[in-house]
Structures are given as C-alpha cells and as structure tokens.
Amino acid sequence: MGLKILLVDDEEDILEVIKDRLEAYGFDVVTAGNGVEALAKLRAERFDGVFMDVKMPEMGGIEALEEIRKRDPHIPVIIITSSSTREAAMATIGKGANEYVLKPFEWADLKAKIEKVFKIAV
Amino acid sequence: MKADKGLKKNSPPARPKNRDPLRSARGLSALLAVAKTATQSLDTEQVLNDTLEKSLEILGFQAGYIRILDPNGRDLVVRAARGLTSPEFLANVVPLDSSHQSIGKIVHDTLAPYISPDVRKDPTFRHGFMAKEGLISAAWVPITSKNRSMGKSRFLGMMMVGSPRLHRFSEDQIDLLTAFGAQLGAALDNLNLYDEVKEGKDYIENLVESAGDAIVSTDFEHRILTWNAGAEAVFGYNKDEAIGRSLAFLLPPGAARELDDIRRRVEESGVMRNLELQRRRKDGARIEVAAAVSPIHDGSGRVTGFLHLAKDITDKKRYEERLKQLDAMKSEFVSSVSHELRTPLTAIKGSVDNMLDGLTGTLNEKQVRYLTRIKSNTDRLSRLINDLLDLSAIEAGKIELKRSRVALGALARDVAETLRPLAADKAIHLDVALADAGVTAWADRDKVVQVFMNLIGNALKFTPAQGKVTVAVARDGDGWVKVSIADTGPGIAAEEAQKIFDKFYQVAAAGRQKARGTGLGLSISKSLVEMHGGKIWMESCPGGGSTFSFTLPIEPPSSAGIIGGGNGS
Numbered sequence: 300m301g302l303k304i305l306l307v308d309d310e311e312d313i314l315e316v317i318k319d320r321l322e323a324y325g326f327d328v329v330t331a332g333n334g335v336e337a338l339a340k341l342r343a344e345r346f347d348g349v350f351m352d353v354k355m356p357e358m359g360g361i362e363a364l365e366e367i368r369k370r371d372p373h374i375p376v377i378i379i380t381s382s383s384t385r386e387a388a389m390a391t392i393g394k395g396a397n398e399y400v401l402k403p404f405e406w407a408d409l410k411a412k413i414e415k416v417f418k419i420a421v
Numbered sequence: 422m423k424a425d426k427g428l429k430k431n432s433p434p435a436r437p438k439n440r441d442p443l444r445s446a447r448g449l450s451a452l453l454a455v456a457k458t459a460t461q462s463l464d465t466e467q468v469l470n471d472t473l474e475k476s477l478e479i480l481g482f483q484a485g486y487i488r489i490l491d492p493n494g495r496d497l498v499v500r501a502a503r504g505l506t507s508p509e510f511l512a513n514v515v516p517l518d519s520s521h522q523s524i525g526k527i528v529h530d531t532l533a534p535y536i537s538p539d540v541r542k543d544p545t546f547r548h549g550f551m552a553k554e555g556l557i558s559a560a561w562v563p564i565t566s567k568n569r570s571m572g573k574s575r576f577l578g579m580m581m582v583g584s585p586r587l588h589r590f591s592e593d594q595i596d597l598l599t600a601f602g603a604q605l606g607a608a609l610d611n612l613n614l615y616d617e618v619k620e621g622k623d624y625i626e627n628l629v630e631s632a633g634d635a636i637v638s639t640d641f642e643h644r645i646l647t648w649n650a651g652a653e654a655v656f657g658y659n660k661d662e663a664i665g666r667s668l669a670f671l672l673p674p675g676a677a678r679e680l681d682d683i684r685r686r687v688e689e690s691g692v693m694r695n696l697e698l699q700r701r702r703k704d705g706a707r708i709e710v711a712a713a714v715s716p717i718h719d720g721s722g723r724v725t726g727f728l729h730l731a732k733d734i735t736d737k738k739r740y741e742e743r744l745k746q747l748d749a750m751k752s753e754f755v756s757s758v759s760h761e762l763r764t765p766l767t768a769i770k771g772s773v774d775n776m777l778d779g780l781t782g783t784l785n786e787k788q789v790r791y792l793t794r795i796k797s798n799t800d801r802l803s804r805l806i807n808d809l810l811d812l813s814a815i816e817a818g819k820i821e822l823k824r825s826r827v828a829l830g831a832l833a834r835d836v837a838e839t840l841r842p843l844a845a846d847k848a849i850h851l852d853v854a855l856a857d858a859g860v861t862a863w864a865d866r867d868k869v870v871q872v873f874m875n876l877i878g879n880a881l882k883f884t885p886a887q888g889k890v891t892v893a894v895a896r897d898g899d900g901w902v903k904v905s906i907a908d909t910g911p912g913i914a915a916e917e918a919q920k921i922f923d924k925f926y927q928v929a930a931a932g933r934q935k936a937r938g939t940g941l942g943l944s945i946s947k948s949l950v951e952m953h954g955g956k957i958w959m960e961s962c963p964g965g966g967s968t969f970s971f972t973l974p975i976e977p978p979s980s981a982g983i984i985g986g987g988n989g990s
Contacts, residue, residue, distance in 0.1 A: 310768065313767055320771070383756045383760075384811065402763040402764065
C-alpha cells in the first residue's frame with residue numbers, strides 16, 4: 300500500500316512498538332517526539348495520516364491536532380491516548396480526530412480503526 | 422345540716438335582724454383584701470394563708486385549715502392551717518375515693534358550704550378529731566374553679582374555720598366564707614395558669630438560651646431586643662454590649678442595605694430561610710453565617726420586629742472549599758496515575774504482542790509460553806486499570822449518559838457475536854432469545870454495551886465447557902425492558918447474592934483461579950444500570966446456574982409529562 304504515516308509519541312518504547320506493527324501492516328512510518336516536531340515534519344513532507352499521543356512535552360496532541368486541522372481538514376488523524384477515561388479519549392473526536400484508541404490497546408482494535416478511517420484492509 | 426344559699430338569697434325580706442353592719446363592712450373589706458392578694462400574688466402558699474387568716478379574723482376564730490386537691494385528683498392535702506395541733510389534721514391526707522363518709526367527700530360532692538353548729542352531735546364527726554382539737558362549731562366551704570367542666574364547677578379543695586365555743590353562723594358569715602372559697606378558686610386558677618405559662622416560658626427561654634446557634638430578636642428598626650448565649654458565642658458580643666444596638670453593627674462594610682432588604686422581603690413573603698450572610702465578629706474576624714429571619718407580629722398581625730437565627734458556617738465553608746480543592750487534586754492525581762500506568766503497560770503489551778505475532782523473528786516453545794504468561798497478566802492489569810478508572814469516574818459523578826433509543830435486541834446480538842469466539846473456546850452454546858425483537862431502551866449505547874459485556878463475559882467465564890448461556894430481551898411491564906442472562910454455571914449461594922455487586926467482591930470457590938477478574942465488573946454494571954434508573958439483580962441456586970437481570974426505561978422519563986402538558990394547553 301505504501302501509505303505514509305506520521306507517528307507521534309514522546310515515549311521511544313511505544314514509538315518502536317507501534318512503528319514495527321504499522322510497518323508489518325505495510326505503512327511507511329516516520330516518527331516525531333512531540334507536537335512541535337510533528338507540525339515541522341508535516342510542513343516539510345506530505346503524509347497520508349497521523350497517529351498521535353495526547354500528553355506530550357512542548358506541544359500536546361490536542362493543540363497539535365488543532366494546528367493540523369487549520370492547515371488540513373481532511374488528513375486522517377487517529378489519537379492514541381492514555382487518558383483516564385474512555386469519555387476523555389472519545390472527546391478527542393469532537394476536537395477533530397477521526398478515531399481514537401485508549402492505551403493499552405489490542406492490535407485488533409487499532410487495526411479495525413485504521414481500516415475504518417483509511418477505508419483499506421490491512 | 423346544709424346551708425341552702427339559693428333559697429335564702431331568693432327571700433331578702435326574711436333576712437335575720439341580727440345582721441351586723443359593722444361586720445358586713447369588715448367582711449367586704451376583708452373580701453377585697455383577699456381578692457387583691459389573690460390576684461396580685463403569684464405565690465400559692467401566701468394566698469392560702471392570707472385567706473385563712475382573714476376568714477378567722479372576721480369570725481373571731483382561732484382554728485382553721487385549707488385542704489387542696491392533690492394534682493392526682495384523689496387526695497385532699499392540708500396546705501394551710503391555724504390553731505390546730507393534732508397530727509391527724511396536719512399530716513392527714515383525706516382520700517376522696519375511700520368508702521368512708523367524710524366531710525371532704527361531702528363538700529366535694531355537694532360543692533356547697535357545710536355548717537356544723539355542734540360537731541359533738543353531728544354523726545359526720547364520729548371519729549372525734551374535731552373534739553380532740555377542742556372545736557365545737559365549724560363551717561366548711563368549697564374552693565371551686567371557675568373553669569367549669571361538663572357544666573359544673575370543678576372542686577379544688579375546701580376551707581374549714583372552727584370555734585371552741587358554740588357558735589351560730591349568720592347568713593352573712595356563710596356568704597362571706599363562700600365568697601372567700603370562690604375567690605380562692607379563682608386565685609388558684611390563675612396560679613395554675615401562671616405556673617403552666619411560666620413553666621412553658623421558662624422551658625422556651627432555657628431552650629433559646631442554651632441553643633448553640635444565635636437567636637436574636639429585634640424591633641422593626643433592627644434594634645436588638647434579646648440576645649442569647651449562642652449569639653454571644655457566634656458574634657463575640659455579650660448581652661449588655663448587644664441589646665439596644667442596631668443589628669447593623671454586625672454587618673461587614675458595604676452590606677449596609679442588607680437588613681432593609683431582608684426586612685422588605687420578610688414583610689412581603691414571611692420567613693426567609695437558608696440565607697448565607699457575611700458578618701463581622703467583635704474581634705473583627707469575618708464569618709459566614711447560615712441564617713433564617715422570621716417576622717414577629719403584634720396582636721393585630723402587624724410586623725413589629727424580627728427573629729434572627731444564625732449559625733456560624735465559616736468552618737463548614739472552609740471545609741467545602743478545601744474539599745473542592747482536594748477533589749480537583751484527586752482528579753489530577755487519577756489522570757496522572759492513569760497516564761503513568763497506561764504508558765508502561767502499552768509498551769509491555771505492544772512488545773509482547775509483536776513478539777508473539779512473529780514480528781521480531783521465530784520463537785521457541787518455551788519463549789512462547791513465557792511471553793503468553795506476560796501477555797495474560799498484562800491484560801489483567803489493563804482490565805483492572807480500566808475498571809478502576811471507570812469506577813472512579815462514576816463515583817465522582819463524571820459520567821454523563823448520552824441517551825438515545827437503543828435497539829436492545831440488535832445490541833444483544835452484536836455483543837454476543839463479539840463474545841462468540843470466547844464461547845466457542847469452551848464449546849458453550851450462546852443463545853440470544855428475543856421475545857420482542859423491536860424493543861428499544863432510552864439509554865447510553867456504550868454503557869449498555871459495557872453492562873452486556875460484563876454480564877455475558879461473566880456468564881461465559883463461570884459456565885463449564887459444553888454449558889449454555891442464554892441472553893433474553895423482553896418488555897417488562899409498562900415502560901421497562903428487561904434483559905436476562907442465564908447460565909448453567911455452578912450458581913451462587915443466597916448469602917453471597919447481596920455481596921456480589923460490591924466492589925472487589927469475588928465469589929469464593931476453589932478452582933476458580935483461572936476465572937479471576939478484577940472484582941469490579943458487577944459493581945460498575947450496577948452503577949451504570951442505576952444511573953439509567955433501572956435495577957439489577959441476580960437469582961440463583963447453587964448447582965442450578967445463575968440468572969442476572971437488569972431493567973432499562975423504554976421512554977425518556979419526561980416525555981409523558983411534556984405530551985400531557987401540551988394536550989392541556
């Protein structure tokens with residue numbers, strides 16, 4: 300498929316684990332450690348989608364999401380959050396996310412959401 | 422021999438000629454004196470003694486007594502006596518309900534004077550008490566209450582006056598003694614009334630004084646009239662400092678108009694409760710008080726003043742503020758703990774999953790077994806965290822239901838499909854029975870899914886291989902839909918039935934280690950169902966399986982009311 304994904308999380312461990320899995324699904328994955336880095340990379344390159352954490356230093360996922368939506372209302376964004384409740388995670392959809400998964404998650408859950416948002420089978 | 426007063430009064434021309442004008446005048450002034458004492462004095466003993474003394478003085482007698490009916494209503498007790506020495510007289514209690522005839526009983530029954538010119542010849546005094554005292558002539562008059570009951574004067578007691586010489590009682594003397602008796606009755610009525618009122622007043626004053634809250638009355642211009650100990654404790658001023666001043670001296674700067682506003686509102690609509698006001702103590706400290714203000718009316722219903730009740734709630738307010746802060750801190754803590762738990766678990770779970778799914782290369786059998794162990798324990802921790810955070814949000818009231826019409830039958834089928842692989846693992850027959858396929862509930866879909874997952878998940882967990890789990894959805898009376906999940910598991914003993922919905926409660930039984938969950942699923946389910954206004958319960962008999970049921974409303978609770986209101990207008 301070769302869809303190019305920007306994966307944003309401040310935890311190196313999690314970046315690697317998710318990157319490996321997304322690459323196994325066939326995505327090209329570029330990583331960023333916070334919202335500021337993510338916005339810089341989005342300005343520099345073209346991406347097909349963004350997978351982003353919420354709580355990060357420098358700039359968190361919600362603020363970054365707002366910036367992304369100002370420039371591009373259509374790019375698929377899946378929020379991968381460790382918020383305390385499902386309600387809080389769900390609220391990110393109201394802020395411009397296409398979908399969310401709550402950490403820790405089942406790969407099957409993420410897979411289903413990718414297929415729904417990107418309208419592809421992985 | 423009884424004096425028939427009525428007959429004599431009806432025949433004035435027949436009055437005896439030995440009427441003594443001087444005596445009459447003395448009698449009248451004595452009567453006035455007694456009346457004055459009786460109405461002015463509020464001391465019973467004084468009234469009784471004065472009256473007896475005056476009576477003896479008029480007649481020139483030295484001996485007499487007054488017996489008053491005991492509060493028990495049965496015994497006559499000596500309350501005043503003159504010139505009597507025998508203990509039979511002074512200590513004797515005359516019971517009215519005794520079978521022996523006595524002078525007390527006679528006067529009580531007739532409510533008329535009793536005259537005995539010579540007690541030695543009078544069979545009523547066979548016992549000789551009178552003779553023992555050296556008395557020969559005597560008169561008894563009843564003391565009666567003006568408060569008539571059943572059309573009859575009430576007997577309160579009697580007065581006796583006696584002489585050691587033979588004495589012929591004149592009609593005037595009898596009239597006067599009778600009048601004394603009546604006067605005494607009126608005095609006793611007043612005294613009783615006064616005692617009752619005073620008792621009540623003392624009681625209320627005592628209550629007011631000892632109340633922990635400030636109770637202050639003012640006139641219409643807010644001038645302080647009464648100030649209890651509670652007011653001193655709350656505001657720091659004592660009675661002397663407060664009474665006579667305007668209540669305004671308690672107001673903090675800038676609240677000058679408050680009292681007039683309260684006066685206007687209390688005048689318009691009566692008592693005001695649950696006021697929260699700022700006040701200034703004597704030591705300058707600002708305090709918060711919860712107050713109630715009610716109007717004081719005069720006889721014509723005009724508002725003449727106000728009664729203020731105030732309770733110091735400064736500490737309570739401070740605690741409330743602190744609680745709010747603590748609650749905010751707790752939310753912050755929960756959110757932070759959540760992040761700190763979820764993040765490492767995500768890294769562990771993601772890594773293990775990737776390895777088990779072969780992303781990192783081939784694994785040997787032992788590595789797979791070890792990694793599977795890590796995975797299952799990681800999953801358990803994940804569930805616990807999710808359940809704990811759910812419960813914390815529910816308990817903090819942070820869950821808002823997003824209600825819509827939810828097709829429960831379809832939902833039950835969806836959840837059953839999700840769990841079918843789990844059922845298949847144990848060869849359990851998972852069945853959905855719909856009595857009414859189209860029934861909907863007015864509910865939050867995600868929350869209902871959570872309850873279904875918990876209950877069906879539990880049923881599958883506790884049902885042995887080859888067993889059966891049946892999900893039934895049906896209307897339950899008017900306005901409710903009932904969901905039941907029946908299993909063929911081991912069942913639950915009655916004594917555990919109440920506890921299973923408690924937090925962290927787990928049914929204790931051997932060999933259930935593999936079935937362990939977080940102990941929170943049923944507690945969360947109960948909270949979620951009850952938030953919808955429904956009920957959740959369990960029926961079971963050990964060995965016979967268990968059935969968990971819950972109800973949800975079919976319609977929004979207010980819709981009927983809205984429709985009704987629309988029709989009405």
